[in-house]
Amino acid sequence: MIKSGTMSDFLSGKEMKVHLECFPCFLRQCVIAINLSGQNGAGANEIVRAALVDIQNADLDKSPAHATTVMHRTLRERLGTDPFFEIKHRYNAIAMELYGELKEKIASSPDPLGTAARLAIAGNVIDFGIYSTIDIEGTVERALNEPLAVDDSDAFHKAVEQSTDILYLLDNAGEVVFDRLLIEELVKRGKKVTAVVKAAPIINDCTVEDAREVGLTELCDVVDNGSDAVGTILETTSPEFRELYNKADLVISKGQGNFETLLGEKRPAFFLFQSKCSVVSRVLGLKEGSMLLVGNAR
Amino acid sequence: MIKSGTMSDFLSGKEMKVHLECFPCFLRQCVIAINLSGQNGAGANEIVRAALVDIQNADLDKSPAHATTVMHRTLRERLGTDPFFEIKHRYNAIAMELYGELKEKIASSPDPLGTAARLAIAGNVIDFGIYSTIDIEGTVERALNEPLAVDDSDAFHKAVEQSTDILYLLDNAGEVVFDRLLIEELVKRGKKVTAVVKAAPIINDCTVEDAREVGLTELCDVVDNGSDAVGTILETTSPEFRELYNKADLVISKGQGNFETLLGEKRPAFFLFQSKCSVVSRVLGLKEGSMLLVGNAR
Numbered sequence: 001m002i003k004s005g006t007m008s009d010f011l012s013g014k015e016m017k018v019h020l021e022c023f024p025c026f027l028r029q030c031v032i033a034i035n036l037s038g039q040n041g042a043g044a045n046e047i048v049r050a051a052l053v054d055i056q057n058a059d060l061d062k063s064p065a066h067a068t069t070v071m072h073r074t075l076r077e078r079l080g081t082d083p084f085f086e087i088k089h090r091y092n093a094i095a096m097e098l099y100g101e102l103k104e105k106i107a108s109s110p111d112p113l114g115t116a117a118r119l120a121i122a123g124n125v126i127d128f129g130i131y132s133t134i135d136i137e138g139t140v141e142r143a144l145n146e147p148l149a150v151d152d153s154d155a156f157h158k159a160v161e162q163s164t165d166i167l168y169l170l171d172n173a174g175e176v177v178f179d180r181l182l183i184e185e186l187v188k189r190g191k192k193v194t195a196v197v198k199a200a201p202i203i204n205d206c207t208v209e210d211a212r213e214v215g216l217t218e219l220c221d222v223v224d225n226g227s228d229a230v231g232t233i234l235e236t237t238s239p240e241f242r243e244l245y246n247k248a249d250l251v252i253s254k255g256q257g258n259f260e261t262l263l264g265e266k267r268p269a270f271f272l273f274q275s276k277c278s279v280v281s282r283v284l285g286l287k288e289g290s291m292l293l294v295g296n297a298r
Numbered sequence: 299m300i301k302s303g304t305m306s307d308f309l310s311g312k313e314m315k316v317h318l319e320c321f322p323c324f325l326r327q328c329v330i331a332i333n334l335s336g337q338n339g340a341g342a343n344e345i346v347r348a349a350l351v352d353i354q355n356a357d358l359d360k361s362p363a364h365a366t367t368v369m370h371r372t373l374r375e376r377l378g379t380d381p382f383f384e385i386k387h388r389y390n391a392i393a394m395e396l397y398g399e400l401k402e403k404i405a406s407s408p409d410p411l412g413t414a415a416r417l418a419i420a421g422n423v424i425d426f427g428i429y430s431t432i433d434i435e436g437t438v439e440r441a442l443n444e445p446l447a448v449d450d451s452d453a454f455h456k457a458v459e460q461s462t463d464i465l466y467l468l469d470n471a472g473e474v475v476f477d478r479l480l481i482e483e484l485v486k487r488g489k490k491v492t493a494v495v496k497a498a499p500i501i502n503d504c505t506v507e508d509a510r511e512v513g514l515t516e517l518c519d520v521v522d523n524g525s526d527a528v529g530t531i532l533e534t535t536s537p538e539f540r541e542l543y544n545k546a547d548l549v550i551s552k553g554q555g556n557f558e559t560l561l562g563e564k565r566p567a568f569f570l571f572q573s574k575c576s577v578v579s580r581v582l583g584l585k586e587g588s589m590l591l592v593g594n595a596r
Binding site (some may be wrong): 034 | 328329338347422
C-alpha cells in the first residue's frame with residue numbers, strides 16, 4: 001500500500017452532489033446527444049420529455065454522473081442508436097494522427113513519465129458529452145507549458161515507482177490515444193497495467209472497440225467494468241472489476257466523471273482530469289478548465 | 299391604416315415554436331431566478347422539480363414565451379417572492395443615471411427619432427431573464443455606430459408620421475428609461491402614446507411601479523395589459539388592452555418576448571429588439587446579438 005499522504009488535504013471534505021446549475025447542463029447534454037443522432041422534430045421533443053422525467057427523478061444527493069447515467073440510458077433506448085458512435089471513431093483517428101508527434105515530445109522530455117501524464121490530462125479535452133467544439137493542440141500546449149492547477153507529480157512519480165499492478169480507468173474515445181502514451185511509459189517501467197473501459201456505450205466513453213482501434217489491446221490487458229455508467233459508479237460495476245479495483249496497488253483515474261464518482265473512495269488513486277464545469281470547479285475552488293493531477297494516495 | 303409594406307418579406311413565413319435548444323435555456327432561466335431569490339439547498343431543488351413538470355407539459359407548438367410564462371408563474375408561487383424585484387429597481391436607477399447623457403445624444407443628432415429608436419434597441423440589453431452580466435455602454439455605442447441587422451428606419455419614420463395613436467409595448471425595467479427617451483420624441487411630434495406594462499411581475503418586465511419610478515407616468519398614459527405572460531400572449535390579456543391593441547394606428551413592440559408572441563399578428567407594428575438567443579437568431583437567419591428595427595406595417 002502506498003502511503004505518500006500528499007494532497008489528501010485538497011480532496012478532504014469535498015463531495016459532489018447535484019447543484020442547481022447541473023439541471024440546465026443535463027438538458028444541454030441531452031440536446032447534444034439528440035443533435036448528434038440526427039433525430040429532430042416531434043420525435044426529438046418526445047425524447048427530451050422522457051429525459052425530463054429522468055432528471056425529475058434523479059437522486060440529488062448523489063453525483064451528477066448518477067443522474068446523467070440514467071438520462072443517457074433513456075436517450076440511447078429512445079434514439080435506438082448510440083449517438084456518439086461516429087464521433088468516437090472520428091476522434092480516435094484524429095488523435096492517432098497526433099500520436100507520433102506526442103510520442104516524440106515524451107521521448108525528448110527530461111521527465112517522460114511527467115510529460116506523458118500531462119499529455120493524458122490534455123487529452124481529456126476530447127469530451128463530446130460536454131463540449132461541442134474543442135482545441136486539442138492548444139490544450140496540449142497549455143498542458144506542457146503552464147503549471148497544473150493542482151500538481152501532485154512528485155507523489156505520482158513515487159506512487160508509480162512503488163506499484164506493480166496499476167488499474168487505469170479510461171475516460172473517452174480519442175483521449176484513449178493520450179492514455180496509450182502514458183500507459184506505454186508505465187509498461188516500459190515494468191508495471192502490469194490493466195486498462196478499464198465501459199461495458200456498453202455511454203456518451204463518448206471508451207469501450208473495448210475504441211481500445212482496440214488505437215492499439216491499446218496490444219499493449220496491456222483491457223477489461224470492461226461491467227457498467228454503462230458515467231464515471232465509475234461502483235455498485236453498477238461487475239464483481240470482477242471490483243476485485244481488480246480493490247487489489248490494484250494504484251488506481252489512475254481519468255476524467256471528471258471518474259473523479260466525481262470515486263471522490264471519497266479510499267483506494268490509493270491519482271485523478272488526471274480537467275475541471276470542465278462551473279459546479280465541479282466551484283467545489284474544487286478552481287477556475288473552469290483547470291488541469292489537475294491530484295492524488296489521495298497515502 | 300399604414301401601408302408601408304416594407305419588410306414584411308423578412309418576417310413572412312417565420313414562426314416561433316419551442317426548439318430543442320430551448321429546453322436547457324428554460325432551466326437556465328429557472329436557475330437565474332432561483333439564484334436571484336437567494337433560495338438554495340433542498341428547497342431550491344424542489345422548485346426546480348416543479349419547473350421541470352411545467353417544461354414537460356409545455357405546448358411545443360407555441361412560442362417559448364408560452365412555456366416560460368407558466369414556469370415563471372410556478373417559480374414566483376413556490377419562491378413566495380418576486381426574485382427580480384431588487385434587480386429591477388437597481389437597473390431603473392442605473393439607467394436613469396444615463397438619462398441626461400442619452401437625451402443629449404438624441405438632441406444633438408441630425409435624426410433624433412432614429413437615434414432614439416436605436417437607443418431603445420440598445421436598452422433591450424437590460425434583460426436579467428436571459429443575461430447574468432450586461433454591457434450597457436458598449437451596447438449603446440454599438441447601436442449608434444454600427445448598422446442594424448434589419449433596418450426599417452425609413453418605414454418607421456413614415457409610419458410614425460402617419461399615426462396619431464401609438465401603442466408602445468414596453469419590455470424590461472431599466473430598459474424603460476430608454477423607452478421613455480423614444481416616447482418623448484413621439485410626444486414631441488404630437489403623438490398620443492399609450493405605454494403598456496405587465497399587470498404582474500414576470501421576470502424583469504416593466505410593471506406600473508417601474509414606469510412610475512422612471513417618470514414615464516408623467517409623460518404618457520401607462521396601462522397594464524392584464525397579463526403576467528412573457529411577451530404579449532393576446533389570449534391572456536384583458537379586453538381593455540385588446541381594444542387598445544386593435545384600434546391603435548401603430549404598435550411599437552419592444553423586446554424578443556413581444557416579438558416571439560406577436561410574430562404573425564396582422565396589426566401594423568414595428569419590433570425593436572435584440573435577437574438574444576441561438577434559436578430566435580437561427581429562425582431570423584441572423585447572428586446572436588443582432589439589433590433589429592423591423593416592421594410588418596403595410
